[in-house]
Amino acid sequence: MASKPKQLLEELSHPGPHEVLRGDLALVGLPGVVFTPRAGLNLPAIAFGHGWLQPPGRYRELLRHLASWGIVAAAPATQRGPLPSHRLFAADLRSTLDVVTGVRLGPDGISVDPAKLGLAGHSVGGGAAVLAAAGSGEPEVKAVATIAAAQTIPSATAAAQTIQMPGLHLVPDNDLVAPAAGNAEAIARAWAGPVQLRTIPKSSHLGVTEGMHWSQLLLHGKPHRATQRVVRALFTAFFLTHLTGTSSYRSLLEADLKAAHLDAKLMPA
Known part of the structure; x- marks a missing residue:
């Protein structure tokens, strides 16, 4: 019998069954970090883009979490200045995917x-x-x-068309840095394919980040454990569903959750 969404949320908010290895993307020519399961061939992979002024280390546990569920997770440490080039950052994310698919990772030859x-x-x-993604x-x-x-x-909104x-877009309900209406919501409503927009209650712009960083003096918000928990669970369910073809977590993605309210006006992904 299929698990209920609440049970799946609880399950996927905890680390998965895989032992995790950490690597340095700089060894293959791109600054950043990569987390992988200890073993596995033909694994799914994601490239993760950090927030404004944030080092990839502020997402370490999120990346580690995805790897524990069998997903290679890499984050380039580029475009970290106050005036980043978004176009070059997008290119770096695509390059990161090229890197993790083009080389064997880990001591046992993990492949993507x-x-x-x-x-x-x-x-x-x-x-x-x-x-x-629009490239x-x-x-x-x-x-x-x-x-x-x-x-x-x-414009990311224009690209979304x-x-x-x-697509899955999670929105903190108290984001004073990138308010939903002109940012994530606009992107989601322009999306040409199946898409979800979800609102995380009692969350701020920096809710998903981990640890302390000087940028908190400039940006509203702080790390929030409940936000981190729901992001880990939903990202894991979303990528396992759409990258591996499993249907085991689809009921979680289709549910309107108290921890991540689903915008009913948008088509479920």
Whole structure:
């Protein structure tokens, strides 16, 4: 019998069955980090874009969590200045997917299936993920998930109009940095493919981040354990569903959750 959404949310908010390894993308020419299961061939993978001024280390447990569920998760440490190039950041996300599919990872030769690739990001990293998804050519991306996505130059909303793959956009309800109406909500409503927009209650722009960082002096919000928990669970369910083809977690993605309210006006992904 299929598990209920609440049970799945609880299950996927905890680490998965895989032991996790951490690696340095700089060893293959791109600054950043990569987390992988200890073993596995033809694994799914995602590239994750950090938020404005944020180091990838502020998402360490999110990336580790995805890897514990069998998803290779890599985050480039580029475009971290106050005036990042969103276009170049999007290119770096695509390059990150090229890297993880082009080399064997880990001591036992972990490999990534180029047909199982996704993009994710927070804040401007979310907007850059949308730009990267709209890019043509290889690698081909199958799913995109964002949290507190911010607009970019060129426009992430305009880019969303060309994206046919499933999208998941999570919105903190108290985001004073990238308010939903002009950012994640606008991106989701422009999305050409199946899409979800969900609101996380009692959450701020920095809710998904981990630990302390000097940028909290400039940006509203702080790390929020409940936000981190629901983002980990929903990202895991979303990418396992759309990158591996499993139906085990679809009921969670289809449910209107107290921890992440589903906008009923948008088509479920």
